[in-house]
Each structure stands twice: as structure tokens, then as C-alpha cells.
Amino acid sequence: NAGVTQTPKFQVLKTGQSMTLQCAQDMNHNSMYWYRQDPGMGLRLIYYSASEGTTDKGEVPNGYNVSRLNKREFSLRLESAAPSQTSVYFCASSELGPTDTQYFGPGTRLTVL
Amino acid sequence: GEDVEQSLFLSVREGDSSVINCTYTDSSSTYLYWYKQEPGAGLQLLTYIFSNMDMKQDQRLTVLLNKKDKHLSLRIADTQTGDSAIYFCAEIPILNYGGSQGNLIFGKGTKLSVKP
Numbered sequence: 001n002a003g004v005t006q007t008p009k010f011q012v013l014k015t016g017q018s019m020t021l022q023c024a025q026d027m028n029h030n031s032m033y034w035y036r037q038d039p040g041m042g043l044r045l046i047y048y049s050a051s052e053g054t055t056d057k058g059e060v061p062n063g064y065n066v067s068r069l070n071k072r073e074f075s076l077r078l079e080s081a082a083p084s085q086t087s088v089y090f091c092a093s094s095e096l097g098p099t100d101t102q103y104f105g106p107g108t109r110l111t112v113l
Numbered sequence: 114g115e116d117v118e119q120s121l122f123l124s125v126r127e128g129d130s131s132v133i134n135c136t137y138t139d140s141s142s143t144y145l146y147w148y149k150q151e152p153g154a155g156l157q158l159l160t161y162i163f164s165n166m167d168m169k170q171d172q173r174l175t176v177l178l179n180k181k182d183k184h185l186s187l188r189i190a191d192t193q194t195g196d197s198a199i200y201f202c203a204e205i206p207i208l209n210y211g212g213s214q215g216n217l218i219f220g221k222g223t224k225l226s227v228k229p
Contacts, residue, residue: 041221101144
């Protein structure tokens with residue numbers, strides 16, 4: 001039981017390049033989330049998926065797209081990376097039960113030059 | 114609006130107790146959480162408390178909730194150097210919970226430094 005896994009762990013992009021961050025969970029959770037963490041800003045929600053086949057915008061969705069490929073996987077895509085997207089990205093999942101406790105992946109550290 | 118506030122830094126000596134404080138604005142929050150983030154790592158759920166509770170204890174951790182003042186605290190007894198990390202307070206406002214979206218609202222984190 002690996003929990004929430006993310007790939008890659010580190011990535012450096014040039015401005016304008018595109019890439020996809022991958023996330024998978026093996027806890028049979030219904031909901032999945034993408035956050036970004038910036039110094040002094042805490043975590044901010046980019047997109048979430050309440051269930052397979054649905055996605056919704058969070059607090060900071062601009063410049064990102066997501067795909068809930070199946071119940072296990074939730075990917076985050078940057079179509080044209082900008083330096084402002086330099087951040088640490090965390091994926092999380094939750095069961096959508098009474099506690100809605102979210103479990104986090106180890107993060108992807110992205111630098112856009 | 115929804116907001117969670119924490120002090121940014123706390124420094125204690127090994128063996129002392131640490132108290133990390135948090136205030137939140139949404140009085141309808143259902144669950145309140147404490148997460149720990151060690152350097153270079155993801156967030157680890159430490160504990161949570163339901164909004165109808167005043168206190169929850171789990172080994173060295175004690176969570177106190179003052180719902181009237183919208184104040185949450187995390188006390189770590191006998192603080193060790195391994196407790197050095199950033200601690201995040203988070204809430205799920207009722208609007209989000211009722212819609213079963215589970216969107217956590219995070220504070221900016223308190224960096225705990227433990228000196229030997």
C-alpha cells in the first residue's frame with residue numbers, strides 16, 4: 001500500500017514548455033486534489049476531483065488543466081509554463097467519508113526558468 | 114471569508130512543551146486538522162478534531178479547541194529534535210463539507226525549531 005505517489009519528484013522547465021505531473025493513489029479514494037505550496041503562502045488548491053469523471057477549479061486554477069483518468073489517477077498539466085508556476089506541487093486524496101481526511105503525496109518540485 | 118491564521122515561527126528547547134496556535138474564521142467548520150511537514154517531504158496528518166469536541170489527546174499530542182474564540186492549539190509534550198518541522202493547521206468549512214468536496218483551507222504554517 002503505497003498511499004499517494006507523485007512523479008516526477010523534481011523538474012526544471014523553460015518558459016513556454018509543457019509538462020504533466022502525475023499522481024496516483026491506491027486507497028480507493030473518491031476525491032483527489034492538486035495543491036501548490038509557495039513560501040509564505042501555505043498550500044493553495046489548484047483543482048480537485050470529487051469523483052471519477054468530475055473536476056472543479058480551486059483557488060488558483062489559471063494556467064493549469066487536470067484530467068481524472070480513472071479512480072486512481074489525477075494528472076495536472078501545464079500547457080505553457082511560466083516562472084510564476086515555480087512551486088512545489090502536492091497531490092492529495094480523501095475517501096469522502098465523515099472525516100474527509102486528506103492524505104498527501106511527497107510532492108513535485110518544479111522550477112520554471 | 115475563510116481564513117486560517119498561524120504564527121510563522123516557534124523555537125523551543127528539547128524536553129520543553131511546544132504550543133502551536135491557530136485561529137480560523139469559519140465558525141461552521143466541521144473538522145480541524147494538524148499536519149506536519151518535514152524538510153523536503155510531503156504533509157503528514159498528525160491529528161484532527163471534530164468541532165463538537167474541546168480536547169483530543171494522542172500520546173505526546175494534545176489538541177485544544179475553543180469554538181467560541183475560534184482558536185485551535187497543538188501542544189507537543191517533551192519536544193524532541195525530530196519534532197522540528199512546519200506544522201499546518203487546516204479546516205474544512207461547512208459549505209465545502211456539505212458538498213462533500215473536502216476542500217481544506219490551510220494556514221501558512223508554523224516552523225518549529227527545537228534546540229538541543
